[in-house]
Amino acid sequence: MEKKIKDIQQEYKEKDDLELPDFIEEYIRDGRPGVAKIIGQAKKRLDRLEQERQRLEVLRTYEHRYEDAYPMICGIDEVGRGPLAGPVCAAAVILPRDCEILYINDSKKLSEARREALYDEIMEKAVAVGLGFASPEKIDEVNILQATYIAMRQAIAELAVAPDLLLNDAVTIPEVSVKQVPIIKGDAKSISIGAASIIAKVTRDRLMKEYDAIMPEYGFAQNKGYGTKEHIEALQKYGPSPIHRKSFIGHFVECE
Incomplete structure (x- = not known):
């Protein structure tokens, strides 16, 4: 009994990249337009994967240059x-x-x-x-x-x-x-x-989110401590927190 196209589509979504060649081989002769579309999606995904591997090889240039020594x-x-x-x-x-x-x-x-x-x-x-x-x-x-x-x-x-x-x-x-x-x-x-x-x-980023839970008024979870407009406004309203860098905020507030 032929698999329904929606089931093949779900099977495709659940495949990891290494399983795609076998998936394509299994269904490439199915003949139904809907399945052909899914196979096309799988092939494009494989092409993107190969491009990523090529990019990654370039990213190893320095490692390859020095790894023997x-x-x-x-x-x-x-x-x-x-x-x-x-x-x-x-x-x-x-x-x-x-x-x-x-x-x-x-x-x-x-x-x-x-x-x-x-x-x-x-x-x-x-x-x-x-x-x-x-x-x-x-x-x-x-x-x-x-x-x-x-x-x-x-x-x-x-x-x-x-x-x-x-x-x-x-x-x-x-x-x-x-x-x-x-x-x-x-x-x-x-x-x-x-x-x-x-x-x-x-x-x-995780650490700044922890600080945000303690001092939510500064929006550290969103701004990660960077000088966004909202952060500067909070700094001017509430004053410096214990984790503010005094040498960085002198333009916005007075520091002891």
Whole structure:
């Protein structure tokens, strides 16, 4: 008995990418226009998958360049240098050689849902992940650049496996003995840095949501501490919170 087209459509929706070739082979000779349409959708999805794999191979260019000499390559990135409130967060990620995690990219180019899904996959597949933070107080004390370096060094120190090489997003981290390769816009050019950018972004966003539950008047869950119009208005109405960076908000309110 022939399967109903709606059942084939549902079967297609439930297939993961690796199952698509067998699905196409099973139904390609069905002959019904409705099934042909579903097969067309499956083929387009396979084409997109192949394009993504090709993009991912380009994203491994730096890893391939150094992997023979440096087996444990670590990507480093940070998030939170610009906000008025909250810490700066850095992540260090070592991925397995030729690791395939589709859709890794600069975290700012991804939707929140995609970042969350990739966070889980990176945490599952990574050889090691380290996190580092610099508090608003530390940022005010030493300036944002030096605080970023502190967070990055902490992230490296938290790795369970020692890296042989660091691929950094644009910076060279002082007081680190491991060989470093700074890459301009590295979160969009290196799979390791891209992975680190996602881990850092999701970690910090989750933390800002926790702060929002404690101090909802500032809208931290939405603005993540950045200087949106609503955030600045709340800052002027309620005054600075304990997580505001005094060195960043002098243009908007007076700080003790």
